[in-house]
Amino acid sequence: MTGTGSKALLPRRKRRRRSGWRGFLYIAPAMALVILFFVMPVIFTGWMSLHNWPLMGGTRWIGFNNYVRMFHDARFMSALRFTAYYTVIVTIAIFAVAFPLAIFVEKQRRFVSAYRTIIFLPVVIGLATASLLWVWLANVDSGFIGPALKALGWVDKSPNLLATFDSAFLTIIIMVVWKIAGFTMIILLTGLQAIPADLTEAARIDGAGRWQRFRHVTLPLMRKTIALALIISVTGSILAFDQFYIMTSGGPQNRMISVVYYIFNQSFVSFNLGYGAALSIALLAILVAISIVQLWLLRVGEERP
Amino acid sequence: MSDTGVVLTDIRKSFGNLEVIHGIDLTITEGSFVVFVGPSGCGKSTLLRMIAGLEEVTDGEIEIKGRNVTDLDPSDRGIAMVFQSYALYPHMSVRENMAFGLKMARLPEPEIDSRVKAASAILKIDPLLDRRPGQLSGGQRQRVAIGRAIVRKPDVFLFDEPLSNLDAELRVSMRIEIARLHRELGNTMIYVTHDQTEAMTLADMIVVLRDGRVEQTGSPREIYENPANTFVAGFIGSPRMNLLNAEWTGDGSIRIGNSRIAVQIDDNRMAPGGKLTLGVRPEHMNVVVDTEGTLRAKVDFYEYLGGTQFLYCQLEDGQAVTAEYRSSVPVEAGDILHFRWQADDLRFFDAAGLRLKGAC
Ligand SMILES: Nc1ncnc2c1ncn2[C@@H]1O[C@H](COP(=O)(O)OP(=O)(O)OP(=O)(O)O)[C@@H](O)[C@H]1O
Numbered sequence: 001m002t003g004t005g006s007k008a009l010l011p012r013r014k015r016r017r018r019s020g021w022r023g024f025l026y027i028a029p030a031m032a033l034v035i036l037f038f039v040m041p042v043i044f045t046g047w048m049s050l051h052n053w054p055l056m057g058g059t060r061w062i063g064f065n066n067y068v069r070m071f072h073d074a075r076f077m078s079a080l081r082f083t084a085y086y087t088v089i090v091t092i093a094i095f096a097v098a099f100p101l102a103i104f105v106e107k108q109r110r111f112v113s114a115y116r117t118i119i120f121l122p123v124v125i126g127l128a129t130a131s132l133l134w135v136w137l138a139n140v141d142s143g144f145i146g147p148a149l150k151a152l153g154w155v156d157k158s159p160n161l162l163a164t165f166d167s168a169f170l171t172i173i174i175m176v177v178w179k180i181a182g183f184t185m186i187i188l189l190t191g192l193q194a195i196p197a198d199l200t201e202a203a204r205i206d207g208a209g210r211w212q213r214f215r216h217v218t219l220p221l222m223r224k225t226i227a228l229a230l231i232i233s234v235t236g237s238i239l240a241f242d243q244f245y246i247m248t249s250g251g252p253q254n255r256m257i258s259v260v261y262y263i264f265n266q267s268f269v270s271f272n273l274g275y276g277a278a279l280s281i282a283l284l285a286i287l288v289a290i291s292i293v294q295l296w297l298l299r300v301g302e303e304r305p
Numbered sequence: 306m307s308d309t310g311v312v313l314t315d316i317r318k319s320f321g322n323l324e325v326i327h328g329i330d331l332t333i334t335e336g337s338f339v340v341f342v343g344p345s346g347c348g349k350s351t352l353l354r355m356i357a358g359l360e361e362v363t364d365g366e367i368e369i370k371g372r373n374v375t376d377l378d379p380s381d382r383g384i385a386m387v388f389q390s391y392a393l394y395p396h397m398s399v400r401e402n403m404a405f406g407l408k409m410a411r412l413p414e415p416e417i418d419s420r421v422k423a424a425s426a427i428l429k430i431d432p433l434l435d436r437r438p439g440q441l442s443g444g445q446r447q448r449v450a451i452g453r454a455i456v457r458k459p460d461v462f463l464f465d466e467p468l469s470n471l472d473a474e475l476r477v478s479m480r481i482e483i484a485r486l487h488r489e490l491g492n493t494m495i496y497v498t499h500d501q502t503e504a505m506t507l508a509d510m511i512v513v514l515r516d517g518r519v520e521q522t523g524s525p526r527e528i529y530e531n532p533a534n535t536f537v538a539g540f541i542g543s544p545r546m547n548l549l550n551a552e553w554t555g556d557g558s559i560r561i562g563n564s565r566i567a568v569q570i571d572d573n574r575m576a577p578g579g580k581l582t583l584g585v586r587p588e589h590m591n592v593v594v595d596t597e598g599t600l601r602a603k604v605d606f607y608e609y610l611g612g613t614q615f616l617y618c619q620l621e622d623g624q625a626v627t628a629e630y631r632s633s634v635p636v637e638a639g640d641i642l643h644f645r646w647q648a649d650d651l652r653f654f655d656a657a658g659l660r661l662k663g664a665c
């Protein structure tokens with residue numbers, strides 16, 4: 001791609017300046033939006049993070065004190081730990097569900113588009129809406145899950161699902177998987193469909209069983225797709241907020257405070273805007289680091305057919 | 306049962322309600338090179354894929370080397386297949402591509418190595434062993450695909466239009482290579498193609514298919530010289546055999562347009578006035594100077610090919626005929642020519658298109 005591009009440019013040196021300006025014109029609106037809604041806020045946040053910045057009253061320059069404070073903040077550390085734990089568990093859960101689903105809906109069978117649609121449907125609901133729905137589903141008395149379990153005779157008393165850490169965490173994981181797996185499934189499905197049928201057939205003739213075909217042909221050829229799905233899932237999970245805020249309000253014994261939730265608390269409950277800004281910058285750094293890993297993952301294995 | 310290579314018994318295949326293969330019986334002797342030809346969509350690939358086990362048969366039985374393989378997995382049938390798209394694993398090196406099937410069969414490492422070495426020597430791809438398929442040319446990829454088939458030491462090789470993605474020159478050299486391979490290995494090979502030249506040059510036996518039925522089987526010479534019906538007559542040969550509508554007069558001659566031409570037909574199915582089709586290949590149409598009992602035609606246009614010329618002509622009643630012309634006397638479009646032929650170069654077909662016996 002780049003090779004042919006530069007070759008095409010050579011005989012057109014003279015026009016380069018003008019077309020350079022025109023190119024700039026084309027991207028100007030997008031650039032303006034990015035600058036207005038991303039670069040400037042980040043710079044402003046960075047500026048805020050260097051201050052003691054209460055909601056009311058004067059701001060005071062304190063240098064990197066907010067960042068130093070961060071490293072000694074036990075609650076921030078536990079929020080980080082919890083977010084990492086949640087991210088790992090939910091990502092594994094999403095993939096464990098989405099991959100078999102993708103394989104299931106990839107095959108041509110009856111009603112396959114109906115299956116795809118049904119599985120994808122929860123994706124179009126907002127996360128906050130889904131959280132609210134599941135708060136109701138998980139309600140002890142007027143909900144669905146507890147009473148249903150009781151009706152089936154599996155439990156004596158309808159459990160309060162959101163009352164203990166484990167059951168609340170499990171409920172949230174199930175809710176998020178229900179909400180997100182369809183999206184991951186579609187991404188994985190496109191990767192599966194990009195693998196030529198001939199390859200699978202060649203592998204069948206070579207004597208590879210179902211699992212071996214998956215392991216030696218499908219998986220390696222889906223590396224990029226998987227990397228993409230993984231990154232979307234991981235970044236989404238690191239930014240998790242709605243479900244904890246709405247479903248458990250931080251959870252039993254405040255053990256479900258994610259990083260974004262903690263930033264929210266610092267900024268808009270405690271009104272430490274400066275400190276909240278510093279935490280946001282730290283989170284941004286983490287996400288950038290993960291994006292770099294993503295780019296690296298996408299770079300390797302360029303031998304797609 | 307017998308030592309015959311591949312035996313198909315009343316093979317049928319339906320996709321949903323649509324039957325595309327309508328009962329095919331075929332016996333392929335061990336070690337022979339069989340070519341399936343036929344127009345697009347006639348079911349060549351489907352038939353081959355059923356032999357491979359990639360497609361289930363709806364009805365019928367497949368036997369390979371006396372073993373009923375109808376319900377066996379592709380890998381247990383003793384076959385190897387070369388795909389039109391090569392179907393090489395893009396993420397594996399050439400060596401890994403060739404070794405993959407052997408690894409799956411859990412062959413010991415030294416055995417795998419020696420087989421890959423032997424195959425790559427036969428195909429002259431040793432210098433490519435550590436490359437990825439993406440770094441190979443089309444011809445090299447096809448060699449690797451054939452190599453992957455060879456290392457499996459199959460009883461039967463299956464090829465589905467293996468050369469159709471190559472350019473003309475490469476196609477010729479790969480064709481010769483495949484013929485050499487067949488001589489050296491001596492396995493049964495089943496080969497699907499659109500290309501008549503491939504079919505004629507490679508095959509011991511050609512199977513002409515149409516709409517999921519076998520129209521004729523036989524050696525290239527049999528198919529070419531004694532086509533069983535007008536379909537085969539028109540399908541094999543390039544330019545195609547002239548098939549002219551004619552009428553049997555009953556007194557030892559036929560009428561084509563305004564021309565009366567003496568012929569002999571002993572078939573008692575013919576009644577005077579009956580319609581029939583006269584088949585004559587372009588190379589048997591001889592230009593003559595006399596006009597008595599000849600076919601008169603006007604040259605529409607011609608193709609000059611150096612060694613020979615093809616004249617595309619029109620009879621007075623509008624039927625098109627093609628003639629091969631080797632004389633150095635120049636011919637121009639618009640010229641009127643007279644054609645005659647050797648009696649034993651003529652083929653006659655009845656109104657249903659079937660070959661009439663005892664005619665010449
Ligand atoms: N998976 C399928 N589902 C439904 N119909 C199919 C399927 N595969 C093939 N067919 C039909 O079966 C018939 C035979 O197809 P096949 O691919 O065997 O033709 P072919 O002789 O190989 O043609 P070509 O020379 O174009 O490759 C066609 O009419 C095709 O539409």
Ligand SMILES: [Mg+2]
Nearest residue numbers: 349350351465
């Ligand atoms: Mg085909």
